[in-house]
Amino acid sequence: MSTAPVQAVPALKDTKQPASAARTKRRRGVNREGLEAGRRSTRTILWVLLAASLILYGFPFLYLLFTSFKTPIDTIAVPPTILPKEWTLDNYANALGRGGVLASFINSIQTAVISTLLSLVLAVPAAYGITRYKTASGRVFIMAALVTRMVPPVAIGIPLASMMASVGLSDTPIALSIAHTTISLPLSIWLMSSFFESVPKDLEEAATVDGCSRLGALWRVVIPVVSGGIAVTAIFAFLASWNEFLFALLMTAVRSQTTPVVIANFQTQFGLDWGSMTALAAVYSIPVILLTLLLQRKIVAGMTLGAVKG
Numbered sequence: 001m002s003t004a005p006v007q008a009v010p011a012l013k014d015t016k017q018p019a020s021a022a023r024t025k026r027r028r029g030v031n032r033e034g035l036e037a038g039r040r041s042t043r044t045i046l047w048v049l050l051a052a053s054l055i056l057y058g059f060p061f062l063y064l065l066f067t068s069f070k071t072p073i074d075t076i077a078v079p080p081t082i083l084p085k086e087w088t089l090d091n092y093a094n095a096l097g098r099g100g101v102l103a104s105f106i107n108s109i110q111t112a113v114i115s116t117l118l119s120l121v122l123a124v125p126a127a128y129g130i131t132r133y134k135t136a137s138g139r140v141f142i143m144a145a146l147v148t149r150m151v152p153p154v155a156i157g158i159p160l161a162s163m164m165a166s167v168g169l170s171d172t173p174i175a176l177s178i179a180h181t182t183i184s185l186p187l188s189i190w191l192m193s194s195f196f197e198s199v200p201k202d203l204e205e206a207a208t209v210d211g212c213s214r215l216g217a218l219w220r221v222v223i224p225v226v227s228g229g230i231a232v233t234a235i236f237a238f239l240a241s242w243n244e245f246l247f248a249l250l251m252t253a254v255r256s257q258t259t260p261v262v263i264a265n266f267q268t269q270f271g272l273d274w275g276s277m278t279a280l281a282a283v284y285s286i287p288v289i290l291l292t293l294l295l296q297r298k299i300v301a302g303m304t305l306g307a308v309k310g
Contacts, residue, residue, distance in 0.1 A: 061285070068092065068279040075274040091275035092283070100254075101262060101280065107173055108242060108258040109287070114177035115241040116234050119188045122181070123233065127192035128218060132201075142189060149186035153246050156182065161250045171253045179247040184237035191236065195229030196222070231295045242288060259284050 063082060067075055068091050070084040095101065130138040160182070164175035199222055207217035223230070248258045263280050266273045 064278045068282045091279035095276040095280040104259040104262040107256050110173045111176045112241040115180040116237040118181045119184045119237040123188035131196040145186040157250045173256045180241040184240040188233045191233045195226045
């Protein structure tokens with residue numbers, strides 16, 4: 001009996017797997033393209049918002065700066081022009097050459113520095129006690145501090161001026177510094193409280209195990225950690241005093257007049273001397289800009305202090 005040879009059946013190729021893999025790759029490609037397109041559109045929107053913010057915040061200062069180089073006719077021209085038709089430095093010579101301008105700069109620096117130091121000396125221990133002991137009275141205190149910040153300065157300006165005159169501190173940088181501290185202290189306490197909250201308690205406990213007291217742990221461990229936050233708080237306190245006008249107008253006469261009051265007094269028989277006012281205002285902005293640039297790293301470190309907690 002003869003048997004027919006068995007022919008081998010060729011194996012069927014699986015055509016479904018390559019097709020599904022190709023579809024998966026195409027889907028991944030589409031997803032990646034969509035994701036990249038979404039990222040590009042997000043970046044574009046962010047850059048547009050950033051450019052709009054820079055224009056809104058920077059244009060007034062640029063207009064002030066350009067006005068300081070204009071001639072007296074150009075400063076009152078209608079319609080106004082952004083760029084000077086004729087550039088001149090006469091406004092700077094007139095502003096800096098007036099009597100009392102240099103003294104007002106010195107008074108502004110003294111007042112701002114004293115006010116900043118007072119705010120930090122009072123805000124740091126207050127914020128540390130509030131965040132570490134977490135008592136009900138501490139929460140009430142910090143809320144009360146914010147409520148006092150909401151009071152209009154004009155409501156306390158006249159009583160403060162009367163009090164300073166009664167104790168013999170009228171028309172002195174010390175009196176004006178104390179008045180400015182009432183403005184910056186509530187915000188300083190609030191800022192420092194948020195910075196102290198981001199510092200783990202384990203650091204202080206380790207310092208106490210090594211023999212430090214509570215005050216020693218604060219000075220040797222916590223303060224270096226929150227140094228960026230202290231720089232941010234100092235900047236806000238300094239700006240609050242540097243730019244303040246109402247208290248300076250009410251509490252100073254001649255000896256301790258600050259530059260904002262001197263700028264407001266730039267008048268001629270024809271009206272405000274816009275050229276000299278803008279020139280002195282531009283010069284008055286330089287110390288704050290330099291201070292911000294010098295403390296830039298500390299400011300960035302303070303603003304990101306709470307990003308990594310625990």
